[in-house]
Amino acid sequence: MTIGPIGSSKVSLTRRMARSGLALEFRDFGLDVIAKARICLLDFLSCAFEAGDHPWSRQAIAITQPGGSATIIGTSRLSSPADAAFANAVMGHGLVREDMHAASIAHHGVVIWPTLLALSEQVPMHGTRLLAAAIIGYETGARIGRALLTSELARLYRPTGLVAPLGAALAGSYALRLSEDAATSAVAIAANTSSGLNEWPHAGGSDMYFHPGFAASNAIKAVGLAAAGAFGSETILEGEAGLFAAYRRQAAPDAITLFSDGESEIMAVYNKPVPACNFAQTSAQAALRISHELTDAGEIDRIIIRAPEAAVRYPGCDAKGPYRNALQAKMSIPFSVAVTLARGEIREENYARLDDAAILRLVSVTELEADAGFTAAFPGKQGAEVSVHLRDGRMLRHSLADVIAASPADIRTRFRAAAGRIIGGERAYLLEQLIDGCEQLGDARIIAAQCRLDTSERALRSAS
Template identity: 50%
Template structure:
């Protein structure tokens, strides 16, 4: 059944449980009807994910996740490591590593990082059984679609103050992707989604202290969705009302206790809304950081001449835990969440990268961060989530006001994505294998075995 036919069917059958309707859409979507633009975007998502996973592979949280795996006990690869591991272990570890820099892809409408929960399960599955590139691509696009649509219906600034969006959208996105890759029928796909809904969760207390839960929440979400689909494959039955029933996921967490009608591919595919972060900071710090970088590069600013700094953002950005925090910063993740830290670092250095976090107690940075005021702007708020605007204004001691305003985040472009991938991959597997891997991702549409592509990410022992 084509996406158009599925939408027509949904209009006449909205009284059926949402999991059933989404299961039909997941099962009925065909690789043949997938827009080429979605496939092109997916290949960039995969390069970006691998770049992050390679670069983060030596960080503590990535190493910890990898050390949980049983080496030599399975066919799957943890990016940047030499030994095969069981599929579930690879899913968990690769999702954690992909999240490890806080530079993963971003779907603003769902406030979720969908690549880190969709791609690791599919890559592990492709090493367990042969999956061709077109099937892999279509399954990934379906995963992004389900995660994006569920997130748009569920996540609000109020929800995100307490709950981790990716922890809720991730299991469903992963389950949908794996269901499609395995060729589930509508009933199996519905059960996978329903089981995944029961495995959703995650709290947002960690941003206040910069603790490590964030990384492992992504791993748990990816593995939960992978597990839900495999249980459905084995015959496990999920409740049809798990998404929209009286005690279903959407009524349980939405303030109106209702479940809106959700239709897949009703408009542009959600994957086309994903953007790639230009700097390794929280999504909500991206645009303020970029505005501050532009301002620092345009003006020759002596920090001693700064009297005040005002940052205007969306209400969602100001409200997200950890973003409106002026310090002190005990951990790197705490600094990466902070708009104050990002803006202060940008103004002092004219750039924000991994080296920005080597000294969290730098006196000049701490002093400037403490004088930054973050405010919600009505115009930026009204434009969200379609756009994420920000403005940085500096009050100088001589009375001048220097400002830079961005109507939306400026995403990393293709050249930057490829440059980061080449550098990160070559540092782990060598320049030659990195080139081979990039070519394999570029040729994904014609690949007969995506598992072979993943095996190129293994470090040489």
């Protein structure tokens, strides 16, 4: 077995991660970790169902090739695994409400779940295999992201596009029971596809929505190539032209250990309560509390928002307009705070009207500042403070030490609503039951199949 570059006895970082990931069994994970994986799957599907009619979703579906056996969520269309994963990832990202891992500044779920769902329809896969693969995928992408990403790097490159393909590739390798050599090559090949530029917040483009689509599609191809015998550069992380040298311009760490100290990175993932940028979440929640004390948003003279430096510096988060599209508004912390103060609620419809003069006035009188305390606590906590100065001299202030994540009950409620609108309430209920009982599924492909418009209840019963 090759264990490192020619002439070296050192085991590569990629191989070490592949070796440790493939050695795991479902029983190695705690009940809390398994429950988190299930809720993340429900959350992903909720977003995909709800965003299915958005322009970027329709565009992604339109370029998929018909035929094949992989489901495109919320449609009757079947396509190749790579094409289905692409479209499903774009839909899962379409609301900007996908799950978030703050330390890697990345959205792993919108790449991992489309990859695994597509693969589950190609090869029989037990439900326990599906869940374990996902947990390993989150772990891999998050651990690499923790080591690789900085706020400076994230201003230029999309973190999800850089590290999520690698996590999804190891997840797919585990799901398909590839050998250590093949899994190592799959991750290495996937690293060659790391991509995604952060120019879209400045230019008003919709590029962002497609980043996880490329990542999931490329992960499928990397796994397929490795399974077919392709040989990847296993020093792709630490090599002189590897991922760390290319993007961080620093040497890779000596080790990137999966499940270090028994901790699972998926437990550090939080599910967004707000359909907006990760960094706008806490500020919007603080603004919501202030809105309950406001009689009239017209009384506001000045707004000051304090947040971690990473939030202030992330592309588009400090944008004060003009906003060409809803995505720019969703990225903007000042807009999210202003619209929440004006409307007294947080919902998708907040980003439908970008020309509201009252809201734009509030944006214009908003200041966004980096706070030393919040910066020191990040990424362990993502705090924010909003201070509203009124024309009569009063000030309203609310501070949150950390974002308040959507609860499992919140996620189930919005899943039922979104899935029910597309596949009907009864089938949405059955899909939720399948995911809750995933460990008992002998063939996990029924989860993806139940997301199709043409899946029959008889097919569901016969496979369960």
